[in-house]
Amino acid sequence: MVEQTTGVGAPPVRRVRDALPLYAVAAAVTVLVLAPLAAPGYALLYDMVFVPRQPLSWDLVAPAQTLPRAVPMDALMSLVTQLVPGWAVQRVALGGAVLLAAVGAGRLVPTERLAVRLLAAVAYAWTPYLAERLLIGQWGLLLAYAALPWLVRAALDLRAGRDGALARVVLAAAPAAITPTGGLIALGTVVLLVWDRTRLRRSALVVGGVALLNAPWVTAALVTGAGGSSDPAGVAAFAARSENWAGPLVALAGTGGVWSAQATPSSRAAPLVPLATLLLLILAGVGAGLLRRRLPPGTAVRLAVLAGIACLLAALGVLPGGAAALRWAVVHLPGAGLLRDGQKFLAPYALLLVVCAALGAERLVARIDREVAGVVLVGLLLLPVAVMPDLAFGGAGRLRPVSYPADWQVVAERVAGEPGEILALPLSAYQAYPWNPGRVVLDPLPRYLPGTVLTDDTLRVGDVAVAGENPRLREVRRVLAEGLPVSATGVRWVVVQHQLPSEVDPATLRDLEAVHEGPFLTLYRNPAVPPESNPPGLGAWAVVMALGAALLVVMAAAISALHRRPTAW
Amino acid sequence: MRRALTLVVSGMVAALLGILALGGLSAAATATDKEAANEAKSVSEAAKRAGKKDPYAPVVYGDR
Incomplete structure (x- = not known):
C-alpha cells in the first residue's frame, strides 16, 4: 500500500x-x-x-x-x-x-x-x-x-x-x-x-x-x-x-x-x-x-x-x-x-x-x-x-506458564520403545489439570507422546455435545459403553490421567499391565496387543508431497526475495 | 475561548481514558495465579447454582 x-x-x-x-x-x-x-x-x-x-x-x-x-x-x-x-x-x-x-x-x-x-x-x-x-x-x-x-x-x-x-x-x-x-x-x-x-x-x-x-x-x-x-x-x-x-x-x-x-x-x-x-x-x-x-x-x-x-x-x-x-x-x-x-x-x-x-x-x-x-x-x-x-x-x-509433571516425560520414553496405539483416559478432549490451575486445555498427550494417541473428540459447549468425526473413537466408545474392559479396544497402551474431576473405573482396566505409576499418569500395557508400527499409507505420502511442494514454494519465494535485496542481510 | 474549551474537554477525555487504561492495566498486572483460579472456581460454582454444566469441568470446551 x-x-x-x-x-x-x-x-x-x-x-x-x-x-x-x-x-x-x-x-x-x-x-x-x-x-x-x-x-x-x-x-x-x-x-x-x-x-x-x-x-x-x-x-x-x-x-x-x-x-x-x-x-x-x-x-x-x-x-x-x-x-x-x-x-x-x-x-x-x-x-x-x-x-x-x-x-x-x-x-x-x-x-x-x-x-x-x-x-x-x-x-x-x-x-x-x-x-x-x-x-x-x-x-x-x-x-x-x-x-x-x-x-x-x-x-x-x-x-x-x-x-x-x-x-x-x-x-x-x-x-x-x-x-x-x-x-x-x-x-x-x-x-x-x-x-x-x-x-x-x-x-x-x-x-x-x-x-x-x-x-x-x-x-x-x-x-x-x-x-x-x-x-x-x-x-x-x-x-x-x-x-x-x-x-x-x-x-x-x-x-x-x-x-x-x-x-x-x-x-x-x-x-x-x-x-x-x-x-x-x-x-x-x-x-x-x-x-x-x-x-x-x-x-x-x-x-x-x-x-x-x-x-x-x-x-x-x-x-x-x-x-x-x-x-x-x-x-x-x-x-x-x-x-x-x-x-x-x-x-x-x-x-x-x-x-x-x-x-x-x-x-x-x-x-x-x-x-x-x-x-x-x-x-x-x-x-x-x-x-x-x-x-x-x-x-x-489467564495465560500463565506451567511445567509438565515429570510423569509425562517418563511415559513418553516408555511408549517410544514399543510402538502402538495409545488410549488416553478419562475420555475427554479437554482436561483441567491441577498443575495448570483454573484453566482448561486440549489434552496435550497426542502432541507429547510418540504414536497415535486416541482422545475423545466430542466437544461439549454448555449442554450441547458436538460429535467428533473420528471413526476409531466411535468404536472405542462403543466398546466401553458395552461395559467391556479397555483391553478389548485393541490399543497397545493406555494412559490414565489422575487428579482430574472424573475418574476411570479400575474394573475397566483389568487384563492390563501397569508399567509406570506416577502421581499424575499411570501407563498400562495391553499384553493382548503386540507392539506394531503401521506403515504410512499412500494418503499420508500424498500429504507429505503436498507439504514438500508448499515448502518449495516458500523457499523459492525466499530465495527470490533475498536476491532482490542490495544485501542479503 | 472556544479553542481553550475544546482543549480542556479533549484533555479531560484523554485523561479519563488514560486513567481507565492505567487502572485496568494495573488490575490486569496484579491478577495472580491464585486469583485466576479463584475466578474459575466462582464461575464453576455459579454454573452449578444455575443448574448449568461447569465450564471448567474437563469435558466442557466452553460455555456460551
Whole structure:
C-alpha cells in the first residue's frame, strides 16, 4: 500500500528513524500483552498446546482418522521442535504474532502522520478478535491475523507492479497458511486483491502459489478417514455470541463475538462497550473516503468486498436463515464444517476497520489546531486499552506458564520403545489439570507422546455435545459403553490421567499391565496387543508431497526475495 | 475561548481514558495465579447454582 514517510527512495538512516517509534510501540504492546510469558514453562489454555519436543509422528503430519484442523501446523511444530524447545517456539510465535500485527497495520495506513500509524498499530494489536483468539489458544489463527496487513501490502505492491512483490505475497501468505482457516483467508485476500484480467499470467502464478500453500490441509482432508461432514449441532454452539446487551452483530462489528464466554475478556460485557464500537465505526466511516482517495482506483472497493465477505461468514450463524443454510452445508458439503465458528474469518474486516478508523482520526484532527489534535490522538491511542484493559498481562493472568509433571516425560520414553496405539483416559478432549490451575486445555498427550494417541473428540459447549468425526473413537466408545474392559479396544497402551474431576473405573482396566505409576499418569500395557508400527499409507505420502511442494514454494519465494535485496542481510 | 474549551474537554477525555487504561492495566498486572483460579472456581460454582454444566469441568470446551 502507499507508504509516504518511509518510501523506498528515502535514505536508510531516515527510514530507520521513521520506523523506530512504530517498532517501539509494537514492542511495548507485545510486552504488555504477553508479559507472563517471561516466566519459564508452557502457557496451556484451551487450544494452545505446546510441548517440549513434539514427535514427528505420521498422525501429526497426516491425521488418518481426524479432520486436518492443525495441518500443516503440527507437522511444522514437530520439525521445528526437533531443533528448538517448544517453550521458545511458543514465545516466538505469540510474540511475533502480536508484534508483526501491530507493525504491519501501522505500515499499511496510507498516511504521512506517524501518530496515525501508531494509532493503527495499537488498535490492530488490541482488538477483541486478537484477545479472544489468544484466550481460546488459537495461535495459528493469530499468525494469519498478523500476516494479513503484510499480505495486503504485498498484494497491492504487486498490483502496482513493484519489484519483488510476488515473492513477498507468497512469504506473507505462508505463516497464515499453517491452518486451514488462515490459508483460506490468505487465498481469498490474494484472489480479491491481485487478480487482474489484463495480467493473467502474473495473477495465475501468485494465486497458484498461495493455493499450493493450502495444498497440505486440502490433501489431508481428501485422504482422511474422518469423512468430510461435521455435526450440525456445532452451528448453534459455535455461532457468534452476544457480549453484552447489544447482541451478536454489534459484537462482530467491534471484531469480538467469539462463541466462548470463557475466551471473552470480562471487560467486553460492560454496557458502554457498544458505544466504543459505535465511535470506532463512525471514525472508520469518516476515514473510508480518505482511504479510497489515497489508494489506487478500485483498491478500496476490493478491500471492502474482502471485509464484507469476512463479516458475512462471521455473521452467517446468527443471520435469519443463515443457521439453517449452514446446518445443511456442514452435513452435505465436505469441508463446510470450517464455517461453523465463523467469527474466526473476521480478520480482514478488523484490518479494514482499523485502517479506516486511523484515517478517520487523521481527518478529524486535520480540522482542529495542533495542540488539541495531539490530545485527541493520545486519547484515541488509549481508547482500545481503556475499553479492554484485561487483554494486558496475558488476559489478566489467564495465560500463565506451567511445567509438565515429570510423569509425562517418563511415559513418553516408555511408549517410544514399543510402538502402538495409545488410549488416553478419562475420555475427554479437554482436561483441567491441577498443575495448570483454573484453566482448561486440549489434552496435550497426542502432541507429547510418540504414536497415535486416541482422545475423545466430542466437544461439549454448555449442554450441547458436538460429535467428533473420528471413526476409531466411535468404536472405542462403543466398546466401553458395552461395559467391556479397555483391553478389548485393541490399543497397545493406555494412559490414565489422575487428579482430574472424573475418574476411570479400575474394573475397566483389568487384563492390563501397569508399567509406570506416577502421581499424575499411570501407563498400562495391553499384553493382548503386540507392539506394531503401521506403515504410512499412500494418503499420508500424498500429504507429505503436498507439504514438500508448499515448502518449495516458500523457499523459492525466499530465495527470490533475498536476491532482490542490495544485501542479503 | 472556544479553542481553550475544546482543549480542556479533549484533555479531560484523554485523561479519563488514560486513567481507565492505567487502572485496568494495573488490575490486569496484579491478577495472580491464585486469583485466576479463584475466578474459575466462582464461575464453576455459579454454573452449578444455575443448574448449568461447569465450564471448567474437563469435558466442557466452553460455555456460551
